[in-house]
Amino acid sequence: MTLTSFVRKNAFRNLRRSILTVLSIGFSLLLLTLMMAIWRNFYMEKGSEESALRLVTRHKVSLVFSMPSYYREKIRAIPGVAVVVPGNWFGGVYKDDKSGNFFAQFGTDPDEFFKVYKEWKIPDDQITAWQRDRAGAVVDSELAKKYGWKIGQRIIITGTIFPTNLELNIRGLFTAPQPTQAVYFNQKYVEEAVPFMKGQQGFYTILASSAADVPKVNRAVDDTFRNSPQPTKTETEKAFQLGFLAMLGNVKAFILSICGAVVFAILLVSANTMAMSIRERTREVAVLKTLGFTRGTVLGLFVGEAVVLALIGGIGGSVVAYLIGMGAAKAGGFAGALHVKVATMAVAWAAAAFMGFFSALVPSYTASRLGIVDGLRHIG
Amino acid sequence: MAIPISYNIRNLKLRKGLTVMTALGIALTVTTALFIMALLAGLQKAFKTTGNPLNVMVVRKGSTSELTGPFPADNFGTLKTLPGIAKNAAGEPLVSGETVVVIVLPRADGSGEVNVSVRGMMQNGLALRGGVKLAQGRWFTPGQREVVVSESIHKRFSHANVGDTMEFGKGSWQVVGIFDAGGTAYESEVWGDVNQMNSDFDRQGVYSSAYLRATDPVAAAALKNRVGDDQRLKLDGSLETEYYAKQTSSGSVIKFIGLLVAAIMAIGSSFAAMNTMYAAVAYRSREIATLRVIGFSRPSILTSFVFEAVLLSLLGAAVGIVLMLPFNGMTTGTSNQVTFSEVVFSLQVWSPWVIGSAVLFAIVMGLAGGIFPAWHASRREILAALRD
Amino acid sequence: MSTATVPNIATKTKVIQARNVSKVFTRDAFQVKALDNVSIEIAGGDFVALMGPSGSGKTTLLNMIAAIDRPTAGELLVLGQNIFTFSDSQSAKWRNEHIGYVFQTFNLIPVLTAFENVELPLLLTKLNSQQRRDHVMTALKLVGLEDRVHHLPKQLSGGQEQRVAIARAIVSDPTLLLADEPTGDLDSNSATEVLEILRRLNQDFHKTVIMVTHDPHAASYAHVTRHLEKGMLLPA
């Protein structure tokens, strides 16, 4: 036996209490890990190298307003712009979908689309096939897997915003680094079916020539259209995605306040448990001291015990969070933000250990200061 | 025979430290749940209470919002003549053709820009919205470049005081009044004359929507159906109240996340409460045995301990409610997923629904945490417990 | 002050020299004089029985010697050291090295096996695990429990528990063995076993034993019996 194994034995002395404490801390840590994962994925990840080179230009007021098609040529002329493609939200529903699951459909320009999304993988012959078929579409391979789609299959998307239905032929399957769960088709299809969409585009995705060009292009695009009837707002792909999130409200404050509540809850739960166990072991503390244990060692024993419990809860909670994140990442879209990195899990463990440590300080200190004479006389 | 309540209260007092810490843990959970419920209550209130059930709102067929479907102004002439429409003081049909656009305004605190809905309406538009009261200044004058803004916009944005000018569309607009929309969705809007707006936003000849006041509820339902059924119009009608109630989709995301968070925290807290109650049972095992010897039955011991757990969590709930009260009425914003403009709403802590569910939430937590330990306490053999 | 520099105690040198030791407990408004001007000298290798009615101050005196408690007045030299000048950690180390303490209620750690309970004081020393194992097994053999090594306290009888407690007290080879009513909770057979062990420790291993007891039979194992009454030590 060592002092460490003594701590471990003490931690599970009252098995039911330890399990309840671990569960309580574990649930809190599950939440904390997910919140940290969201925070990290939203606000700390820079995105891929390619993504950092991409900018999105939309109507200054809102994505629901469109911009003229000729903006594309004007943007293309700006120095530092390598490629620019239009994008249009179709917002239809898949006809054969019984589950009611929603996925995104975008109208774009097949000729240049994959020049902007260079890192997405798709065979060249499939791109060519898509370019040749006006009713062609490329779909995320994850999405195709979900619905069991094959190349050559026809899918029908019913319009909700636009008074038309899309009958699309699947010409290619692409694989993006992170699942997009999206379908891309030729916007000309919609323009022909819906006259008021002619000459209009929802947003433009720009690929800058180099990282240094990104801020310049960003400013130049908005300056170009500042005084036109349709002013623009250009932001990095990442910021554009975050914009959707910001619409929900003050997400940062929401996450922070939940984290705060969780941390306090863990501190209370853990301190409570330690206070109970220490109180029950008053007499034992006196015995240990009689055997020659110093105050410091006694303090260490109890603090260690709290850290052990908190760590087990933390590891359990974060592993469950990791599994949830893995499942969610498959679903793609914003659920992908739940993806938990190992580094985030490590932070969660450290947080758990720290909280265990701090929660135990006060009760353990009190126990370590208790006089031996009083401790030995303690009944109960 | 029941064990007196004062016994439980005294026991909670006796183990003050334990009681306080557990109650605080429960309080934190209740606070989180309360926060989320208050958020939802505010959001729901903002949308649900918007509108008069006699008002029928008309948009282009297939369109889900006032923003996405302009329809020809000619159709408005047809709408006016439909049966079942109430008359205004001047004896004309109480209807309003309106234009809704979204503009970008800078926040007063300088923390960026926010989308705000601007609504152009006919003079009747004000009469159609009887619930909206003027708080300062006067209403806009038709034919003038004048606007009235809601109180929350007045508070949250710069250049939104009476006498200020706002820049949007093709020039400046004079703010002549501030209205109190009573926490409805209109709380996030700027109102002006529809013709002025249409010319500024190049929307001549179309309206975003039309509002018709029906004479009575039956007429409202009939009017709504008639609009939808008329093949010439290609329009859709819905009750104004229904339309706004449907727009809480951003609320459903918040609701989903919020409920999930609250549930996870609640499970965690129940375990903690269970721990405390188990400890209470262990400390009092002799006492329980003594009570049994005196003649208290197992059910009465069970009830007593469950009751004590519930008491503990109610204490937590009370603390949680007190902690949240300062935030009552605090306003925040979220985006309307349909209009992409900001919806302002306030946290509704002090509502019977919210307080009631917080208390219920705490009681469930207390029951979950108390029932096993209480069962355990009541099952113990008298002699075994006395020997402890 | 280092506690390690205790000279090898030859028998018949004074291991304990108490002069006019008094201890007053103040609880609320009451004052209890637990020890009243106690002076006693105990020679190395002695086996002393302390007797006296309940509340006469026996445990208090034992606690003083173990550096668990401090007197309100007087002077006490243990192994030639004035232990009341020790800091908390010094007296902890002191107890670990020089004092073995046996309680009436055994006070074994319930989650640890017999072996682990005995090993506990050694965790504070620099011994490696093999050395610790040797010490523990020697101590357990001495109390006749080498076949109960992996039993938890609750799997042992009272007498066995007390023997484990004695093994724990002697495992670090202390000079002084203090026992506070070690047979008080035992039946007479177990009590005799325990007393035999104490006698062996005194005779064969030259431990100085101070034992508090109510039982004249137990006291008969000692060389000297002293009586305490109302905090005062009666003349020998």
Ligand SMILES: Nc1ncnc2c1ncn2[C@@H]1O[C@H](COP(=O)(O)OP(=O)(O)O)[C@@H](O)[C@H]1O
């Ligand atoms: N920590 C304490 N606080 C207050 N009074 C004490 C304390 N320890 C002992 N006493 C009192 O001192 C007296 C002697 O106690 P003790 O040495 O335990 O007696 P004994 O061991 O002979 O039965 C008793 O009256 C007891 O109540």
Ligand SMILES: [Mg+2]
């Ligand atoms: Mg005593």
